[in-house]
Amino acid sequence: MWTTIGHEWAIAALERAIAARRVPHALLFTGPAHVGKTHLAREFAAALQCEGAAPPCGECEACRRVQKGTHPDVRLVEPEGDHIKIGQIRNLQYELSLSPVQGAWRVCLLTDFHTATPEAANAFLKTLEEPPAHAVIILTALDAGLLLPTILSRCQVFALRPVPARRIAQALMERWGAPEERAETLARLSAGAVGWAIYAWEHPEVLAERQERLRELEALLTASRGERLQAAERYSKHPALNEIIGLWQTWWRDVLLECAGCEDLITHADHHEALRRIARLWSLPAAEAALRSTENALDQLEHNANARLVLEVMFLSWQPLAA
């Protein structure tokens, strides 16, 4: 039984390939973070090694080992630090040339292959060109455009899309027993990233922190100039600054939607009251300007601008709200 949430079309294609005994030697799963690339890849590896009747059965020794990461013929290669490095590729190449220990395939799963250094990617080309007969290579990457065209052309590409919110909410309720309201909220917030929704369900502090950040944002709107500058200083040292700004960005998007009268599309449905209140006081251009300010801030941070200055500019650009 496949446990991957969504991506039914990809699962169907993979099942057909196994049934027809025409397993591609190289596969690439692309898609946004937490959309389920690695999970699907690992499940496919399990399906290849599975000893049960309906692979992946999830019950047999092989499936169990693949899920636990202890199957001798399934090798996971993750970026070491920020990159997949040439040394990792060299080791892997030798391993791949050896026959499998238990199963019929030696499977290697390389996650986030877009982080591979040029040397590593080039070295790996050789293996992709002439993979050993028993080898199955699975790559994951955020976007196919981030890989060398020569790598891309040798892989069967599965471009995974964000999973529909309804599908995620349903899975959270059925498999994790999440209450409906919570499941819906998480599904909406996840923007299709299944992994994030599950993580947030299992770690309630994620939602709590979001509440806190949004509360702070609201507070900032009624804050004085001096308080905003203080906030800029405080936030500039926050390790997850980009994520926070990203969250605020989704908030401003909601304000914009609210101003435009598109209530049904908003993400932070649980904050509908606050959104509505701000939208009443703000004009559409003002909301758009605020949204742009977050975009600019993220862009400037990307280019190593001084975080505090960036935040000061952003905070001061937000129209003050009468308390």
Added chain:
Amino acid sequence: MPIRILSPEVVVRIAAGEVIERPASVVKELLENAIDAGASEIAIEIAQGGRRLVRVSDNGCGIPANEVELAFARHATSKLRSAEDLYRIQTLGFRGEALASIAAVSRVTLSTRAVGEEAGTLIRLEGGRILHREGQGRPPGTTVAVENLFFNTPARLKFLRSDTTEAGQVARLVSSYALIYAEKRLSLESNGRLVLRTLGTGSLYDVLVTLYGLDIAEQLIEIPPFTEEGITVSGQISAPSLHRANRRDILLFVNRRWIQDTSLSYAIGEAYRTLLPQGRHPLVVLSLTLPPEDVDVNIHPTKQEVRFRRQREVFTVVQRAVRTALMRQYPVPVAQIPGPSAASRLRAGQDWRALFAQAPLPVNPEEVGHRVPLEAPLRAEEPQPSGRLPMLRVVGQIAQTYIVAEGPGGMYLIDQHAAHERIRYEELRAQRAGQGVASQELLDPVAIELAPQQAVLLEANLQALLAYGFEIIPFGGNTFLVKRVPAGLAPGDVSTALGEMLEAALEGKEGFSWEDQALITLSCHTAVRAGKALSPEEMRDLVRQLERTALPHTCPHGRPTLVHFSQAQLERQFDRR
């Protein structure tokens, strides 16, 4: 197109604009006047980057009262009738001309007293016209104050950069003169703050300490006067551990005149070949003395560019002087450990850095490659470093990349790959110069496929590569068969090594040669890699071989091969003192 006849006044302004481009040009002309007047002490003040005020005071011989107006007379003004004349004025540049040019575009106040005269004179001009003149009591010497520069040429004013940039230019200029006139006491104040002050001891090293700080001066190597072909070269150059992002700190003086000469700077850079990381440049203060008839200074109105009559000889002598000094001695890069005491001591009272920090000035501490902590006693307590390495005792290996060794001066960390690259580079160069590069026939030729551009280039250079041990035969299309490779090159690295060489050749950087590139590539690919565990025997062997190389401190790409932690540094780190 015939040049429209301009009123003399306008022409003067244009001409002045050619000589006086910016506040720094004013400073330069006034400074040269002061030096010519035999001053031993020259004080320069600027305000708002020199835009509002440039004041140069000296204790020189002064101008006799009856010649003061003459100083501002433009000898050629009356002849200014044709374009040719205009041109000639620019190219002459004799004394007085500059002052006239400055006076044409600003408000000038000159106060002077000639040695041997009772009283001095004060004269005030605006736009070249004398407004006021009076007698004045003052010590011998001259003070020229230039205010509101370009007040009557708004277009010129527009070209000026920010105040800090202009101030930076002035500081750079004054620094240069301070270096070459080490016997004079020069000071520069900007907006009332002291930027630099030299002691006038006559020692270049003292000036360098003042300008760059002890941490940098310590890493400089002296070139004692070196004479060949009637050309004398002397100065201070940076050790390979010290380098900059641009060539701005290559300061050249010909017959005590600051010049800018890109090709000579390049020649100096060449002398550092393989010692500096790619794209980095040395810090150099070099003074050339040669017979005046061998230099032509009059090719640019600002006299910043010169033409050498015997250019090739000049380059050769300079390169040889630099190379000799480098080979003879330079210190191992010293590890920089952040410490509480490091920054404070010697910098105290040298607030010139404060200005430098905000303007693009010759000394920008961020640009410096490796730095030593500013500890004055460092020099005394450590044996004078020399080009050769001391005897090192191998202690062990860390991260399968660095060899830890102990020497008389403390601890050394050696990058095994970089060190072996240096060894291989010198071996290969010796082989190349001697019997030839050893090559190994392959059991089974390796087929390589290249990009079309690379293939064309390779095909044209098969013969050249043979000399480095590659026997390659075309195999149709962009495919080649490698039959023979330089000894020690792993078969798996053949195509990478060739690719690197071809890429470098295609980039066609200045000064590319197959010779250099082949030796660098081969030394890199035949050297032991980082990440390889070495036995104690292998490590000892490697260190012993490194000791024997001529330039043990850098790899052929210019990275350091070893870093030194002095006993004193270690003791400080452990708070033993």
Added chain:
Amino acid sequence: MKLSCLQENLAKGLSIVGRAVATRSTLPVLSNILLATDESRLKLSATNLEISVNCWVGANVTEEGAITVPARLLTDFVNSLPPERIDLSLIARTQTLNLRCGRYEANIKGIDAQEFPIILVPEEDKASQFATADLAKMIDRVVFAAATDESRPVLTGVHTELTPQGVTFAAADSYRLSVVSSPIPKAPAERISIIIPARALQELRRISGEAESVTMLVSSARNQVFFRMPEVELISQLVEGTFPDYRQIIPTTYNTRMVATTADLLQALRMAAIFARDAANIVRLQILPNEGGMGRLIVSATSAEHGDNVSELDVTVEGQPIEIAFNVRYLLDALEVIDTAQVALETRDPTSPGVIKPVGGQDFVHIIMPMHIAR
């Protein structure tokens, strides 16, 4: 699990399986040794997913069971115990192995035996048999020529071909090739051709010392090769890929053939090696025929920095005079595994391979590509 065995036996068993323990693996269980009861014996297993070794130690088993424990810790502890009886028992709840020997006791935390990879045992039908002494000699003659650079994985293996006539091992890196053949006591009925990692053969050589003969089984899926000895088993994964067709590289004709006394030649080369060290290991061989099939061999090496060395040997020469250069390390590697009194070197010209053969010995051919000095 509850059993007892003798310290000497356990220590020996651990040293046999010890080299197969993975040193740097992503699977923690691979740095452990599996201890499992097997009827009246204790079975020790280790694997690095390339080579697996099983070894049986006589034991007095009172309760069946299995556990994996860290190899280093267990080995170091057992090695430091006195040569007496050791009692081992597994505390199942905590997956801890308790060891008791005289007045010494230790508890070692383990990982569930279920985590350990299962190495399947093949059927016996394609068995071949080797005399251990012959096998060791053959391994010595080929493994050194296998590539250590992993850029072409097939070259890190030893090509092994079994036919009803016997076995042929071949190994090559990019510069040399070693081929050795021999009849064997029991050969398979049909031809089998596989590539065995050189490391596996080296390990086999090390642990096969006491056995008289070794049985080799190739699993029908050609996935693995098994070497079975009394109380010891070595299983190796095979290298997949196509080994170069080495037979066409071996020259069949020569223009010069020289025969020298192996010991003399070795000595001359060892001396030359000292001087060649700083000069890419180049040694020059000048082969000069005299009348009546006799001749001289001049071995020389030059170090630009340190000087040179020349040795002269009396040899027999057939054919043309020649001067040819080789990597002296490669010559020494080959000569050191030749046990006949005389050795032959054949070549066509200075750019053709040098062929080294023992005179009147086993079927062994070694090929070395020459070196040059580029001008």
